[in-house]
Amino acid sequence: MRDDELVRRQRTMLAQCGAEKSYPGGRSVMPAVVRASTVLFKTLEEMEVARSRRMEEKVFTYGAKGNPTCFELEDLIAELEGGYRTRLFPTGLSAIAMVFTSYLQPGDHILIADCVYQPVRHLASKFCTQYGIKASFFDPTSGDLELKIKTRTRAIYVESPGSILYEVCDIPAIARFARAHGILLIADNTWGAGMLYSPLRLGADISIIAATKYLGGHADVMMGAVTTKEDAWQDLFTMCDTFGMNVSPDDAYLILRGMRTLSSRLSIHERNALGVAQYLSDEAEISHVSCPAMPDHPTHQLWKRDFKGTNGLVSFEFKRRDSVATAKFINSLKLFGIGASRGAFESLVTPCVMDKERSLSDWSARGDVIRLHIGLEDMGMLIEDLKAALIAYRRAR
Numbered sequence: 450m451r452d453d454e455l456v457r458r459q460r461t462m463l464a465q466c467g468a469e470k471s472y473p474g475g476r477s478v479m480p481a482v483v484r485a486s487t488v489l490f491k492t493l494e495e496m497e498v499a500r501s502r503r504m505e506e507k508v509f510t511y512g513a514k515g516n517p518t519c520f521e522l523e524d525l526i527a528e529l530e531g532g533y534r535t536r537l538f539p540t541g542l543s544a545i546a547m548v549f550t551s552y553l554q555p556g557d558h559i560l561i562a563d564c565v566y567q568p569v570r571h572l573a574s575k576f577c578t579q580y581g582i583k584a585s586f587f588d589p590t591s592g593d594l595e596l597k598i599k600t601r602t603r604a605i606y607v608e609s610p611g612s613i614l615y616e617v618c619d620i621p622a623i624a625r626f627a628r629a630h631g632i633l634l635i636a637d638n639t640w641g642a643g644m645l646y647s648p649l650r651l652g653a654d655i656s657i658i659a660a661t662k663y664l665g666g667h668a669d670v671m672m673g674a675v676t677t678k679e680d681a682w683q684d685l686f687t688m689c690d691t692f693g694m695n696v697s698p699d700d701a702y703l704i705l706r707g708m709r710t711l712s713s714r715l716s717i718h719e720r721n722a723l724g725v726a727q728y729l730s731d732e733a734e735i736s737h738v739s740c741p742a743m744p745d746h747p748t749h750q751l752w753k754r755d756f757k758g759t760n761g762l763v764s765f766e767f768k769r770r771d772s773v774a775t776a777k778f779i780n781s782l783k784l785f786g787i788g789a790s791r792g793a794f795e796s797l798v799t800p801c802v803m804d805k806e807r808s809l810s811d812w813s814a815r816g817d818v819i820r821l822h823i824g825l826e827d828m829g830m831l832i833e834d835l836k837a838a839l840i841a842y843r844r845a846r
């Protein structure tokens with residue numbers, strides 16, 4: 450490029466224009482997407498003051514330390530969860546992994562509910578083993594915590610309701626036990642989505658939400674959020690800064706936008722899921738329908754006591770194991786996508802391998818288990834689709 454007066458001015462202008470924006474008129478309803486690595490200060494003194502405050506407050510000092518769009522989302526989630534502060538992660542799983550990293554040290558023991566989302570088992574077997582942390586499982590419905598804790602138990606990790614079968618854990622009781630023994634209580638609150646359930650208000654210290662699911666709600670963005678009580682905050686915050694953990698403001702914006710309709714979407718998921726659960730319970734081929742809002746669910750009373758509603762998740766168990774007929778059922782569904790995840794607007798179906806999902810209960814003599822996520826489609830049409838797939842199932846048997 451020629452290096453004349455114009456090019457020199459252009460080069461400088463391109464590097465400096467638009468650094469300070471103010472618009473005549475009003476402001477937008479939604480927060481700005483602030484993409485930033487470098488953050489500028491007017492003076493050296495201003496930078497030093499901002500840096501000195503950033504351990505205690507949300508101040509914008511460098512992209513890796515958070516940015517205004519992410520701060521808006523953190524505040525919103527902290528408010529929903531009833532926590533002190535929230536930190537964001539690129540996925541729900543990375544949020545869980547960062548919680549393990551922040552609170553556990555070599556020699557510590559973590560007690561994990563047997564009903565957790567399966568990748569937590571990999572953290573227990575791979576990460577914990579590699580770093581000399583002991584991990585063991587407990588049955589969240591049996592109340593045998595006293596027998597399971599060890600002298601170095603640092604944390605209890607629950608997911609309530611549990612994955613696939615939706616066993617509700619008695620978080621207030623577990624929290625009293627944990628507090629009495631100086632143990633941290635960590636809860637995965639993805640199912641509750643910050644609205645249906647409040648682990649922190651019920652006594653947990655740390656609550657994790659895979660925002661990928663109901664918060665985002667549109668199957669187009671991944672994120673995890675960890676919210677803690679004030680006492681538990683510093684360990685997480687320090688480790689996140691040490692590891693440079695942050696999310697893109699574009700992703701934070703998508704979650705914020707999804708959350709505008711969280712409450713209305715949850716109401717429709719609930720109505721549709723209850724209709725489908727009711728329909729499935731009347732079908733002869735099905736032995737169990739799992740939805741904690743159904744009166745015959747084993748932990749329905751706890752759900753009634755601690756929850757504000759149910760979401761779109763319904764699982765069921767066929768009376769028999771028959772992989773050919775079950776595959777026929779899944780492949781015959783027209784309105785249910787075959788795929789992992791949940792929490793977005795669409796209905797999904799996934800087969801569950803229960804022998805891998807639980808280590809304390811024996812599934813060898815049980816039937817095939819299917820998990821449905823009931824979306825925002827018309828309930829009657831979803832039920833018709835399930836009816837037709839059950840006819841195909843019967844023919845394949």
Ligand SMILES: *Cc1c(COP(=O)(O)O)cnc(C)c1O
Pocket residue numbers: 540541542543566608637639640659660661662671672673790
């Ligand atoms: C999906 C999910 C996660 C992990 O979230 P990702 O964003 O998919 O990594 C964690 N816990 C539960 C209960 C989930 O459903």
